[in-house]
Amino acid sequence: MKAVIQQEFGSADVLTYTDRQIPITGENEILIKSAYTSVNYADIKTRTGKKGKGKFPFSLGLDVAGIVDTAPIGSTFVKGDRVIAFPKNGSYAEYVISDERLIFKLPSNLSLEKAATMPTVGILSYILFYEIGQVKTTDTIVIHSAAGGVGSMLVQLAKLAGVKKVIGTVGNLDKQEYVQNLGADNVYTYDTFAEMVMNETNTSGANVIFDSVAGDVTTNSLKCLAMYGTLVQFGNSSGKAGSFSTSDVHNSCRNVKGFSLGTTRKHAPERLAPVATKVMELFASGVIEIPVAKIFSLDQAAAAHRLMESRNYEGKILIKID
Template sequence: MKAVIQHEFGDANVLTYSDIDIPTIAEHEVLIKAVYTSVNYADIKKRIGNKGKGKFPLMLGLDVAGVVQEVAPGSPFSVGDRVIAFPKNGSYAEYVVANEKLVYKIPDNLPFEEVAAMPTVSILSYMLLYEIGHVKTTDTIVIHSAAGGVGSMLTQLAKLMGVHKIIGTVGNLDKAPYVKSLGADMVCTYKTFTEQVLIETANVGANVIFDSVAGDVTQRSLECLAFYGTLVQFGNSSGNAGTIKTSDVHSSCRNVKGFSLGTTRELDPERLLPAAEKVIDLFATNKISLPIAKVFDLEDAVLAHQLIESRKYVGKVLIKIGDY
């Protein structure tokens, strides 16, 4: 089968379009014929890697949309089922293997291209909003990187929920119209959000802030987080760790919560099922959607990565792998 793999860490050019063997399944696994995969910022970080700590050849990719081709005895799935899944060894390939606990059936009325944008960002966003952030309709919330995949979905879900005030941040205000079209009440830059959040809330601050950027954005988020507010930290796209002092939280009664979808997939995969079922239904009933920035062929994965790194896009970037 065709796949995109890498044999070293580095820039996008380390990705190689290659022929490899079709993987085999074990107990409680399914083989999926891939139709689409999405490109996530986590793919970029993994591709760049940490010299001396790689296990090669390496295949990237967090999620897949496709059709079940083979099942293990007693499987809850059948050959021909249309599914989304989190494969165990990457998704940049024509065939992938996934644990049954991380495979979810999708209805026939959902086009593969639409649903392919969903798995990672939508399930993560739903869990962040409802399980981790415990957002209430009366809250003012801040969503960093609001034009990205997770930010786009968080904004839509918050709007659908009826959250009082949704403030999005972006690197460039050219993306502000897009973020507002998703439901944000206000959009500002990473440089100005602290002051603008305090102005918008009469110096009270935001109740919940969703931070996937880290670095100094984390510290400035705490400066505009309300007493008893919650900072939800779930990434570090800036490449720098944020710093939190005990004095930032104890006297103000602020909370800092961390969450990783990758860790949860590994340690508690059953926890994802309720969120997956909910967002699949929301997509199927056209209550939420994710704009597709661009679709690349599998052999052009290098170009997909370069677009992600440029940050000159909004919505989701997809890789088309096959037809069905």
């Protein structure tokens, strides 16, 4: 089969399009013929060595949309089922294997291309919004990196839920119209959002802030987080750790919650199936859609990474495999 692997950490140039053996399934595992995979910021961190990974060579990729090729006897899946999944050893390949608990059957009216935009960002966003952030309709919320995959999903979930005020942040205001079209009431840059949030809320601050950027964005988020508010921290795309003092939270009764989809896939996979079902229903009905920024072929994986690193895109970057 064709696959993209890397033998060392480095720039996008380390990604190599090559031949590999089709993986062999183990107990409770299913072989999937890949149709699409998405590019996520975690792929960039892993490629550059900023996030731990196994021995070289390895393949990147968190999720896949495809067709079941081989399933064990007694499985709830059969050959030909259309699915999304979180594969075992990367997804930049024509065939992948996945634990049955991390595979979800698609509704008949949801295309593989649309489905490919949702496994990581859709399931993650739903959990962040409803379980971790526990957003209420009366809240004012801030969504950082609102033009990215998770941000695009969070804005739409908030709009769908009727949240009072939805504020998005972006690195460049060229993306302002895109985020507002998704449902955000206002859009600001990372440099100005803290002051603008305080102005908009008559200095009371935002009730929930979703932070995947970290670094200075985390520090500034605490400057505009309301009393009893919640900062939801789920990434550090800035490459810098966010920081806060205990005095930032106990006096004001505020809290900081963290969440990792990767940790949950590994330690509590059973939490994902109910969420996947709800998210697939939203996508199948057309109520929510994550726009596709660009689709690359598998041999163009390096170009897909360069586009993500440029941050000059809106929505989700996909790789078409078959």
